[in-house]
Amino acid sequence: MASKREPERITDLSRLRAFMNPLRMQLYRLLYAAGTATASQLAEHVDGTPSLVSYHLRKLAEHGFVAQAEGENGDGRERWWRVASAEGWGFRESDFAGTPEGAAAVGAVTRGIHDTRVAQYRTYLDQRSAWGKEWTDAAFSSEWLLDLTPAELAKMNEELEELARRWRERGRAASADGDTENREHVSVHLYGFPFRP
Template sequence: MRPKHEPEQITDLSRLKAFTNPLRMQLYRLLYAAGTATASQLAEQVDQAPSLVSYHLRKLAEHGFVTEARGRSTDGRERWWQVASEEGWGFRNSDFTETPEGAAAVGAVTRGILDNRTAQYRTYLDQTAAWGQAWTDAAFTSEWMLELTAEELAEMSAEFEALTRRWRERGKAAKAVGDTEDREHVSVHLYGFPFRV
């Protein structure tokens, strides 16, 4: 059993491969942000047929990433979906990269994640004027070039996780007591990786 507030660590290749399909990654991210949604609602956001979106949601459900949101349907004709864990999921490359199939899956999933994040950030950049000064002044993008060991980079990653987890819990607690005014979804992307010059 994983500790509270820790994302589920995927160690099974078949589960990881569920996210090699870029549409599934996009649907998961949209559903995570929305809380609950129907296939039709998600289909509008991704410009795909509801039947195709429904198929991919069922595939994600087969692997335990999404579940049916009980009690949401008013007429029983359309299913409502939600992510299975609000803590999300993660994986370690080293759990998969010892086989060619595992390495290919890791490459496909990590590139898919990057593509989704890049598309999301490009959308924000295209819509900056619509957000107003308070949000554009608060938004940030930064890059730091450091000299670290692998152990130090892992320690820094853990510190960033603890920090973002604290802010996520603060937002959830505020929302739980009805403090929703001026509250928006905020995406924070951090990358820490080695490079040589």
């Protein structure tokens, strides 16, 4: 049985702070989706200069989030980059909640993640007519109101992560086998949090 691959869990505050800059979060997400890219290619997507993007990629590399991509074709004048871990990364708020600096970093990074997700979804909403019926019928936005304990919410999260992992591996395997027809990047955002009406 294959071992379950999980996102890297960040526990070091200096590494988490690397994502307090919203441009770094955006660059990481773009690079994760693209697989590999140059600073110039990424700069076209973030309305920035290649030198600014290079600076932020180097900062992400210092913290182990991105790395130079080996074996990319090109004339050698520009570096190719890739994410360092195909499984991504995550963190637990409780690992940083003990200090004001940690709590501030968690708040800033969490808001940054949320803001990039909202921007991505708004872009889809603005462009959905261009995707056609097949994609718009398949896309979804759902909300469920549940009565759970913290342990049940944590278990539900584990089950959803396992489901997403299976579908990610299925897509990777199909792409590796050359099955790329009608295959697009798909972003799935799920949130689970307590609230009181």
